[in-house]
Amino acid sequence: MEKEFKVTPWEVKGKIDYEKLIKGFGISHIGAIPKKFQDNFLFRRKIVYGHRNLDLILNVIKNKEKFVMLTGLMPSGKFHFGHALVVKQMLFYQELGAKLYITVADIEAYNTRNPDLEELRKTAIEEYLTNYIALGLDPKNTDFYFQSARSKDGKKSNAYYSLAEKASRYISFNEARAIYGENISPAKLSSALLQFSDIVHAQLKEFEGPINVVVPVGSDQDAHLRLCSDIIQRMKDYKFRQITSTYNLFLPGLKGGKMSSSDLTSYVSLTDTIEEAANKIRKYAFSGGQATVEEHRKKGGNPDIDISYQWLRMFFEEDDKKLKKIYEDYKSGKLLTSELKQILIDKLTKFLKDHQAKREKARKLVDKFIFKE
Numbered sequence: 001m002e003k004e005f006k007v008t009p010w011e012v013k014g015k016i017d018y019e020k021l022i023k024g025f026g027i028s029h030i031g032a033i034p035k036k037f038q039d040n041f042l043f044r045r046k047i048v049y050g051h052r053n054l055d056l057i058l059n060v061i062k063n064k065e066k067f068v069m070l071t072g073l074m075p076s077g078k079f080h081f082g083h084a085l086v087v088k089q090m091l092f093y094q095e096l097g098a099k100l101y102i103t104v105a106d107i108e109a110y111n112t113r114n115p116d117l118e119e120l121r122k123t124a125i126e127e128y129l130t131n132y133i134a135l136g137l138d139p140k141n142t143d144f145y146f147q148s149a150r151s152k153d154g155k156k157s158n159a160y161y162s163l164a165e166k167a168s169r170y171i172s173f174n175e176a177r178a179i180y181g182e183n184i185s186p187a188k189l190s191s192a193l194l195q196f197s198d199i200v201h202a203q204l205k206e207f208e209g210p211i212n213v214v215v216p217v218g219s220d221q222d223a224h225l226r227l228c229s230d231i232i233q234r235m236k237d238y239k240f241r242q243i244t245s246t247y248n249l250f251l252p253g254l255k256g257g258k259m260s261s262s263d264l265t266s267y268v269s270l271t272d273t274i275e276e277a278a279n280k281i282r283k284y285a286f287s288g289g290q291a292t293v294e295e296h297r298k299k300g301g302n303p304d305i306d307i308s309y310q311w312l313r314m315f316f317e318e319d320d321k322k323l324k325k326i327y328e329d330y331k332s333g334k335l336l337t338s339e340l341k342q343i344l345i346d347k348l349t350k351f352l353k354d355h356q357a358k359r360e361k362a363r364k365l366v367d368k369f370i371f372k373e
């Protein structure tokens with residue numbers, strides 16, 4: 001694997017050094033957090049490792065004020081557990097009472113990936129939305145929209161698109177290059193400005209009015225949040241509040257590198273059958289174990305590089321005590337790689353069985369989410 005890593009909205013590669021990334025981007029570590037956050041294993045284990053302006057949203061929660069959680073997705077390929085990690089965060093904010101704004105970035109996908117809007121729409125609904133609903137998204141408090149069709153209310157739609165257009169006045173090409181690199185193109189810049197509107201438009205009077213917004217994302221999206229912060233400061237007439245963002249680690253791909261919807265052997269999707277999922281774990285999940293059983297018993301394994309262990313830590317085993325036992329037993333050699341994989345497979349099997357039943361019900365609810373507002 002290359003030593004150099006790269007994390008931009010359009011490219012993620014190499015082995016990510018998160019400390020370097022935090023310093024380079026100017027993200028803050030998650031520090032002391034209230035009990036509600038501590039109770040969530042993603043925050044407690046620093047899977048959500050960094051933030052900008054977290055204090056703003058913590059205050060709002062403390063004062064029981066309203067707030068919005070917004071995030072977005074590019075509808076490409078299968079919906080896998082890397083995507084589901086963000087959904088776990090959506091559900092956390094939903095439980096805290098946030099109104100959820102979820103955008104399908106079909107314009108961004110059209111501009112930067114695949115100019116087939118029909119296909120994008122189908123993927124967004126069948127893969128993403130259906131899985132969101134099955135995972136527990138509540139239509140009552142969710143505004144799910146496509147970038148290409150913000151709202152059936154003309155006033156709202158106008159406000160959303162106008163905001164993206166107006167924002168262009170507040171940045172120069174030099175700044176765009178400084179944030180996004182030399183290869184910034186009209187298509188990418190235009191998508192970035194629409195994403196600015198995604199992130200900020202809840203604060204417009206046509207939507208919620210003055211309100212705080214929290215945006216949970218992967219680190220690759222941070223450039224967009226840096227851009228937002230600059231524009232917010234400059235659009236003085238709007239008096240927008242600064243945005244809170246939080247950053248989660250990427251769930252590693254099965255083979256250790258990046259999890260990618262374009263590489264079938266790097267992920268398990270939420271629509272894989274139980275056999276497919278189990279086989280993928282057995283066949284591809286990178287192991288931190290030793291070459292032979294004897295050697296493993298003697299030297300022990302390395303859970304820190306073992307993908308089955310990492311998936312348990314980051315997604316499937318929320319109980320700290322159980323996780324700790326798995327860690328120690330694997331490290332000491334008491335637990336073999338095949339046994340560790342089986343622990344994950346059992347968890348995965350239970351999850352998928354339950355989820356796939358919920359998915360069938362979710363299909364019927366799709367209409368409740370689309371063009372509601």
Ligand code: TRP
Binds near residue numbers: 070073074103104198
């Ligand atoms: N750019 C995001 C991606 O590549 C999708 C996106 C669009 C988004 N608008 C957003 C993410 C607003 C967070 C907030 O996946």
